Amino acid sequence: QKEVEQDPGPLSVPEGAIVSLNCTYSNSAFQYFMWYRQYSRKGPELLMYTYSSGNKEDGRFTAQVDKSSKYISLFIRDSQPSDSATYLCAMSEAGGTSYGKLTFGQGTILTVHP
């Protein structure tokens, strides 16, 4: 069993829909939780970053972390065709030597059609 599980989709939604992307994990030592967005033929780029449990909002994007359930989510409101990409959750443990050593989910392919 992988440490981080993410439904690979693909997920197809109409423009304006609310999108929910989710990951579950098994390592209770994970303290830092991230969502990366990867456009076709590009490297991933950091979209959202959250430390420990709680919510974080940035424009149309909201990241939620529930450490008690080992479950993280990314919500996209008013989705746009430009949001079409692969979304990867990523996590890391605390501590200096863990910085940058991320464990990624499999990625969810999202298509937002006009």
Added chain:
Amino acid sequence: DADVTQTPRNRITKTGKRIMLECSQTKGHDRMYWYRQDPGLGLQLIYYSFDVKDINKGEISDGYSVSRQAQAKFSLSLESAIPNQTALYFCATSTLANTGELFFGEGSRLTVL
């Protein structure tokens, strides 16, 4: 110009050949990483380096080696390529600050026949 540059972007080779993928960065970051991406598996860490004299194995280092020639350069080698090393390879950098942010190159697609 990209901050993290990978060469080559695409490479087709044959089983048993030695391959080197190169990465250079202009971000001034100390930490550099090599990840491999396969469909349905996400990104897996191959090797990482926290400074020029520091090299560490990641989750899937077997069959790979690395060299940190300078702060800005980190290369990945496949000594004897095999077909299951066909994948998309990403170099990434990060700072010492724990923001969780990795800065990725655009990837090197390797096909081993």
